[in-house]
Amino acid sequence: MSEIIVADGVTKRFRQPKRYSGLAGAIKGLISREFTEVRAVEDISFTIRAGEAVGYLGPNGAGKSTMIKMMTGILVPTGGALSVLGRTPHEERMVNAREIGVVFGQRSQLWWDLPVHDSFELHRRIYDVPEARYRENLAHLTRMLGMESYLDRAVRQLSLGQRMRAEMAMALLHDPRILFLDEPTIGLDVVAKDAVRKFLTEVNRERGVTIILTTHDLQDIEEICPRLIMVDDGKLLFDGELKRLRTALGARRRLKLDFATDPGPVSLTSARLVSDEGASKHFLIENEETSLVDVLAELGGGHGLKDVSLEEPDIEEVIRTFYQQRPALVPQ
Amino acid sequence: MYAAFAANAFQTRLAYRNQAWSSFFGQLIQVFARIAIWMAVYAGVASVDGITLADMITYAILATAVMGVWDHALLMRDLDVAIKTGDVAVFLLKPLHYPLYLFAAHCGNLAFNTLAVVLPVTLIIGVTYGIQPPASAMHGASFLGFWALSFAIYFLLAMTCGLLAFWLMTAHSLEWFLTGIMALFSGSILPLWFFPPALAAVAQYLPFAWVAYYPTAVYLGKLEPAETGLILAIGLGWAAVLAAGVGLLWSRARHRIVVQGG
Numbered sequence: 001m002s003e004i005i006v007a008d009g010v011t012k013r014f015r016q017p018k019r020y021s022g023l024a025g026a027i028k029g030l031i032s033r034e035f036t037e038v039r040a041v042e043d044i045s046f047t048i049r050a051g052e053a054v055g056y057l058g059p060n061g062a063g064k065s066t067m068i069k070m071m072t073g074i075l076v077p078t079g080g081a082l083s084v085l086g087r088t089p090h091e092e093r094m095v096n097a098r099e100i101g102v103v104f105g106q107r108s109q110l111w112w113d114l115p116v117h118d119s120f121e122l123h124r125r126i127y128d129v130p131e132a133r134y135r136e137n138l139a140h141l142t143r144m145l146g147m148e149s150y151l152d153r154a155v156r157q158l159s160l161g162q163r164m165r166a167e168m169a170m171a172l173l174h175d176p177r178i179l180f181l182d183e184p185t186i187g188l189d190v191v192a193k194d195a196v197r198k199f200l201t202e203v204n205r206e207r208g209v210t211i212i213l214t215t216h217d218l219q220d221i222e223e224i225c226p227r228l229i230m231v232d233d234g235k236l237l238f239d240g241e242l243k244r245l246r247t248a249l250g251a252r253r254r255l256k257l258d259f260a261t262d263p264g265p266v267s268l269t270s271a272r273l274v275s276d277e278g279a280s281k282h283f284l285i286e287n288e289e290t291s292l293v294d295v296l297a298e299l300g301g302g303h304g305l306k307d308v309s310l311e312e313p314d315i316e317e318v319i320r321t322f323y324q325q326r327p328a329l330v331p332q
Numbered sequence: 333m334y335a336a337f338a339a340n341a342f343q344t345r346l347a348y349r350n351q352a353w354s355s356f357f358g359q360l361i362q363v364f365a366r367i368a369i370w371m372a373v374y375a376g377v378a379s380v381d382g383i384t385l386a387d388m389i390t391y392a393i394l395a396t397a398v399m400g401v402w403d404h405a406l407l408m409r410d411l412d413v414a415i416k417t418g419d420v421a422v423f424l425l426k427p428l429h430y431p432l433y434l435f436a437a438h439c440g441n442l443a444f445n446t447l448a449v450v451l452p453v454t455l456i457i458g459v460t461y462g463i464q465p466p467a468s469a470m471h472g473a474s475f476l477g478f479w480a481l482s483f484a485i486y487f488l489l490a491m492t493c494g495l496l497a498f499w500l501m502t503a504h505s506l507e508w509f510l511t512g513i514m515a516l517f518s519g520s521i522l523p524l525w526f527f528p529p530a531l532a533a534v535a536q537y538l539p540f541a542w543v544a545y546y547p548t549a550v551y552l553g554k555l556e557p558a559e560t561g562l563i564l565a566i567g568l569g570w571a572a573v574l575a576a577g578v579g580l581l582w583s584r585a586r587h588r589i590v591v592q593g594g
Contacts, residue, residue, distance in 0.1 A: 069421070072425055073424075073425075074421050074424045074425060074589070074590055075590055075591075076590045076591050090590055093424065094427045095427075097425060097426055097427040098427050102425050104422075107418070107419065107421070107422060108422075109422050109425070111340065111344070113344040113347050113348075114340060114343065114344065118340065118343070121336075122336055122337070122340060125333045125336045126333055126426055126427065126428055127426075127427065128333075154347070
């Protein structure tokens, strides 16, 4: 498999005029020439091969969208080298645009007042998709995404879930080799999220389209992307398989035990007590192998246990754990 | 591809029929008001400087309805919203030229307005007060050429102001500025032949005059045939200069979007 995206020490800094608060500050802002520098992406390197599905993960403001914008050629890196399909994206924006598909979860590319079908037809003209190929793709995507019922409805009348499906279909109509998605599941309900994930997995496996997807939802990565690139604060934290991250971290789950009355101190070997509120006690399970059954067996009966809840670590927890253990883990 | 954008803009306007009705009535009242003023001015006078009342009625129809049917505010607001919300990035993602896209879309707008607003207004006023035919078939044909040039120049002027707003961050005041300038210098309200000589001497060379005054003057046969060719050439020159300006401003704006992220 060939390498189709190569990022080598990519850096992006924004200069923003300094703003001051209050009325006096507003006046000061008019004459001030001071800038604050925002480091959105800091020295990031990775390579992506054709046919991969990569999740680009990080909390809000981690520089995910900035990276996507650089790879699609609508932002110019401040430093480093970036190559997509052998080209520098911002220098050959038009050529690059024909070979990639882009979906923004928070920004529509469909024409708001037109029926979905008309947006697709416009897209065909913009990308010069041959008529026969267009029909074939449209029929296939409509079937896969179940869009038959709303193809002739105006985009503004669609639900968010329907719109996202239409956005993804449109981004694939011109047979792009790479599909970039910026938070495609944001704001969707569970059913719609599931539909999006299934579809993307299929597009990647069956059509061989390389997928790069940003998200702060760990579930997206688990279902679609075998490979994970994790960033925070503009810096690369982790690049590898999700499984490797989990094992490496021993991602901690939170366990909460609720008792009818305070049973007094409880100590377990399978879980570490983090806070004791008497009738409810919070534990952390650090070993990936430990199951809830193990914990309950160790606890045994007779404590008047009322309720148990076990939480999988969310992305913030994973990143927090990651930060704490970082020195031991940094690749290279 | 760009023809498809024009067709789509046209179709989009169909979706908002009430808007078409309100601009129809708005235009109708405007033209009526202009004609009422000229009728008051011409009360008891057959002609002023060789211009008759019938000339002025036709002038009001053409300069107000035909040339005034496209409004720069539409374009400037589109542009302002696209840049402020960052939607302009969506257009940068596609293999197309954004200013050309806007031009195509607004051609669709113009076609819609011409059919839905100009035609009925012209018919109603024409039946009520009478409209003069073009001075000759030749004048009629030149009018069509001038009319196309009028839209091109007006679009480019609006585009220039819209892009300047990107740096000056005052889309609203620039919009008012252009409205004021257009009202005076385009001749849409008062033809240049009634201007004080000193003002007319300047106004006749400014690009605004090609938007309303020259097309109407050509239609009415108020220009010398030899003069017409020269005026057309100057107008084309202005269009070229403005197009180059818009191209330059856009490439600067795009550069800033891709470097600064908007």
